[in-house]
Amino acid sequence: MPTTKTSPTLAVFKLASCDGCQLTLLDCEDELLTLTGQVRIAHFLEASSAVEPGPYDLSLVEGSVTTPDDAERIRAIRAASRHLVTIGACATAGGIQALRNFADVDEFRRTVYAHPEYISTLATSTPVSDHVDVDFELRGCPIDRGQLIEVITAFLAGRKPDVPNHSVCFECKRRGTVCVTVAHGTPCLGPVTHAGCGALCPAYGRGCFGCFGPSGSVNLPALIPVLRRDGMDDEAVMRFLHTFNTAAFDKELNS
Template identity: 85%
Template sequence: MTPTLAVFKLASCDGCQLTLLDCEDELLALAGQVDVAHFLEASSDVRPGPYDLALVEGSVTTPADAERVHVIRAAARHLVTIGACATAGGIQALRNLTDVDEFRRTVYARPEYIETLSTSTPVSAHVDVDFELRGCPIDKGQLLEVITAFLAGRRPDVPNHSVCFECKRRGTVCVTVAEGTPCLGPATHAGCGALCPAYRRGCYGCFGPSGSVNLPALIPLLRHDGLGDDDVERFLHTFNTAAFDREPRS
């Protein structure tokens, strides 16, 4: 039987789902190999599970999300989370650092109608996840590799090294060494192709921590490049706030 694919959204901007749609020619080839049974971003044709592979975008930020991820997990043979929201809580995890009720009162005219959790958490905090694909948004090539790997019954070949490796491979001069530009490249998961350093901008960590993070060594370097303690905190508190906060630092 043709394997079934389902794509689900929790709290997110839809950017990672759009990455799948942006695959264009590759998506047409993929559509011939899988049965897309649930993908509201692309089609209103929705069929119930079980599904061979479920992709989940978005973080768990509401009681309904917390219940829904269990339903998705039960219906999926393999569950892969895609993007910074699903793998690390996303930029909305900034709420984890303060009082969410204060945000609710400030943003909404009728906060009593807003039902939300006090934290924004990754899907893996609630159910077992077979693989986490990082990025904000995810990389198209990595996404196709993950889908192909799971449908073929093998482990995805997605590197776990840092952005610095990608800079070296494309011959990009280190912006920190050459220009003193603050950069999270040494601590950030590869996958973007070192896009920002290629344009002489410092990496700001949109792919989250790599598999060899050493923040205690990096933070003094950021301070040497002109960032104060508050600046360092802001630099780390973007797309992957919760993930970088889990790393030890000095």
């Protein structure tokens, strides 16, 4: 059934990111075709240059706030959106670019750019929720396509998304994966990481890297001694935590 002017509107926006989470939406293929029959995609530059003005019933935002323009733009997006959902590690936790939060950004700028005076940037990379109210945060680097479709359909249907908030360890148990830490002494962030990947890395004998950020019930300080027991010194532990969701894990560690 074709969409009409009264169909709910969906908008997708990008801030500082790699576009991976938007590509996850495009990769939904059959589900996306069904979705486009139910909603009117009013703004999605990754898919089409055709843009309709807001307001929008549901806006998905990928990317972190890293520039003054980002901060101004996300406020405008929030004002034009009935519901705003952030998607991916960048939008929900500042992303891997939040490593700048622990360094001298001016030094980076001078080192990387021939004319740093032309570069306008903030000293930190922060999640969207630090700047505006967010209705839901969908985690992952990148996000899971099944969870994404669930979130979109839930908001359009006026119900709460059914996205679990437990850890990756639950997913290992469900698929019958032997614990890599218990069996092999492999460092793993699964006990403190939000589920959503299907425990992909542990299923192949590798420790979880924390792509989905902290889960709903995190006791990160309790995991640190286990990582040390499994051969990591303090520097290695910090490097293990400072990846896709560096700012989120740092916040949990210092809370």
